[in-house]
Amino acid sequence: MNQLFINNQWVDAKDGVTYSLINPATEEEIANISNGNQEDCNVAVEAAHAAFQAWGKTTPYQRAAILKKAADYMRANLDVFAKDMVVESGKPLAEAKGEWTVAANLFEWYAEEAKRSYGKTIPTNRPDKRSSVIWQPMGVIGVITAWNFPAYNPARAWAAALAAGCTIVAKPSENTPLSAFHLAEALMKSGLPEGVVNVIVGDAAAIGEAMLQNPLLKKISFTGSTRVGKILMDGASKTYTKLSLELGGNAPVLIFDDVDVDALAKVTSIARFRNNGQVCIAPQRFYIHKNIYQQFCDTVTKHVSQLKVGNGFEEGVHVGPLITKKQKESVEKLLEETRQENANILTGGHTPENMQKGYFLQPAVVADLQQSSVLAKQEIFGPVLPLFSFEDLEDAIVKANDTEYGLAAYVFTNNLKTAIHASERLEFGIIGINEWAPHGTESPFGGWKQSGQGHESGSEGMYEYMEKKLISIGGL
Numbered sequence: 316m317n318q319l320f321i322n323n324q325w326v327d328a329k330d331g332v333t334y335s336l337i338n339p340a341t342e343e344e345i346a347n348i349s350n351g352n353q354e355d356c357n358v359a360v361e362a363a364h365a366a367f368q369a370w371g372k373t374t375p376y377q378r379a380a381i382l383k384k385a386a387d388y389m390r391a392n393l394d395v396f397a398k399d400m401v402v403e404s405g406k407p408l409a410e411a412k413g414e415w416t417v418a419a420n421l422f423e424w425y426a427e428e429a430k431r432s433y434g435k436t437i438p439t440n441r442p443d444k445r446s447s448v449i450w451q452p453m454g455v456i457g458v459i460t461a462w463n464f465p466a467y468n469p470a471r472a473w474a475a476a477l478a479a480g481c482t483i484v485a486k487p488s489e490n491t492p493l494s495a496f497h498l499a500e501a502l503m504k505s506g507l508p509e510g511v512v513n514v515i516v517g518d519a520a521a522i523g524e525a526m527l528q529n530p531l532l533k534k535i536s537f538t539g540s541t542r543v544g545k546i547l548m549d550g551a552s553k554t555y556t557k558l559s560l561e562l563g564g565n566a567p568v569l570i571f572d573d574v575d576v577d578a579l580a581k582v583t584s585i586a587r588f589r590n591n592g593q594v595c596i597a598p599q600r601f602y603i604h605k606n607i608y609q610q611f612c613d614t615v616t617k618h619v620s621q622l623k624v625g626n627g628f629e630e631g632v633h634v635g636p637l638i639t640k641k642q643k644e645s646v647e648k649l650l651e652e653t654r655q656e657n658a659n660i661l662t663g664g665h666t667p668e669n670m671q672k673g674y675f676l677q678p679a680v681v682a683d684l685q686q687s688s689v690l691a692k693q694e695i696f697g698p699v700l701p702l703f704s705f706e707d708l709e710d711a712i713v714k715a716n717d718t719e720y721g722l723a724a725y726v727f728t729n730n731l732k733t734a735i736h737a738s739e740r741l742e743f744g745i746i747g748i749n750e751w752a753p754h755g756t757e758s759p760f761g762g763w764k765q766s767g768q769g770h771e772s773g774s775e776g777m778y779e780y781m782e783k784k785l786i787s788i789g790g791l
């Protein structure tokens with residue numbers, strides 16, 4: 316199962332090329348994976364287009380039966396799937412199991428939601444005329460996804476697009492293809508007709524370009540960096556391929572002085588380092604009220620320095636390796652820049668002792684940062700907790716909104732007025748008040764500003780893959 320998946324068959328790339336998939340915890344080769352390119356993408360698009368002729372006409376009830384079965388298959392195979400996810404992504408086993416549970420939930424939720432894609436009738440101004448609006452599936456969807464959630468990222472787009480009646484050419488990250496292959500396996504074993512889902516992995520730029528250039532492909536759903544999102548926007552401006560973009564983030568966290576500082580600092584040490592900070596909605600810029608700044612710094616540092624770093628299979632590990640050597644180097648470079656800024660690294664930021672193999676980095680806490688710091692400007696995507704301070708609500712809001720990103724923001728306070736004012740003034744698509752997990756299968760997930768356009772999950776996620784059609788009947 317290390318090949319491309321086209322027409323319900325596992326096939327080699329046309330030119331026979333493979334690449335070596337590396338375990339980030341051991342730097343050992345996991346498998347040789349078929350390395351697809353433009354030509355493979357076009358074959359997959361043809362397959363998806365042929366399959367759409369029948370799949371697009373199925374009832375939501377027929378589609379729901381298959382999606383629900385696939386969710387059950389994921390749950391039944393959770394242990395095996397989760398182990399492969401740990402091997403390819405490095406995340407702790409408990410996180411991998413949790414992610415597969417959410418992936419299954421997405422398929423089950425969209426199985427139900429497909430049945431509710433209601434249109435509407437519109438009263439007209441003529442007695443001989445009737446108007447109605449219906450929703451129809453777009454056709455073939457290209458789904459390009461990032462490695463940080465190897466099952467969740469593809470699952471939320473695949474489940475919604477399939478529920479809508481679309482067919483798919485998926486391109487998961489070259490770093491984490493195994494989980495996407497398992498998703499395809501779950502769907503095939505659940506009776507998905509051939510060609511409805513196809514998975515190719517390999518030369519990302521060539522495959523992205525082939526998707527843009529192929530007129531049979533109606534939309535690209537992209538989850539990844541703002542940098543690559545802009546490349547796709549450039550291309551789409553010439554081909555008019557529609558785009559949904561779920562891009563980078565740089566989430567602020569506003570912590571006011573009416574909270575239980577010690578309790579919050581303790582959970583912060585877990586929330587910030589979930590998936591090693593490699594999360595698009597990861598709490599990144601911590602703005603702490605000046606009255607509790609020192610207490611918060613001390614307590615959070617104590618907890619972060621106790622986090623266990625190691626192979627995701629080890630008991631009690633909180634933080635695994637970063638995904639690649641390049642990713643580790645990019646975080647180290649950011650830390651080096653903060654040293655130049657005279658910030659204080661209170662703990663971590665180095666390769667843990669006796670861990671020379673694998674892309675491990677000791678979780679870091681950095682304090683005394685200015686708003687001009689590189690840690691305020693750039694998405695870190697790694698195990699660094701930067702601490703800034705603020706004077707009052709106004710100061711906090713201005714600093715929090717001072718970013719080109721607009722995905723998620725968090726506010727911690729026991730004052731209702733502060734919570735409401737802050738949530739209304741923050742320029743972000745997702746706001747968590749006194750909680751770290753503001754999103755859910757049933758809620759719309761999407762970014763403002765350069766964090767994206769369109770939504771995944773929730774009913775909004777399904778309509779991203781449908782076209783609205785007005786039907787007007789005259790002469791009645």
Ligand code: NAD
Nearest residue numbers: 460461462487488519520523539540543561562563564595
């Ligand atoms: P990335 O943009 O480098 O890669 C994402 C995907 O795009 C991968 O499958 C990659 O192979 C592919 N790709 C790379 N170059 C391409 C090109 N020229 N044309 C087409 N496809 C191309 O991002 P990454 O490093 O894999 O993931 C991290 C980024 O993803 C972070 O910025 C993170 O915030 C973002 N992300 C966003 C969300 C969200 O929902 N908003 C979710 C997860 C990750």
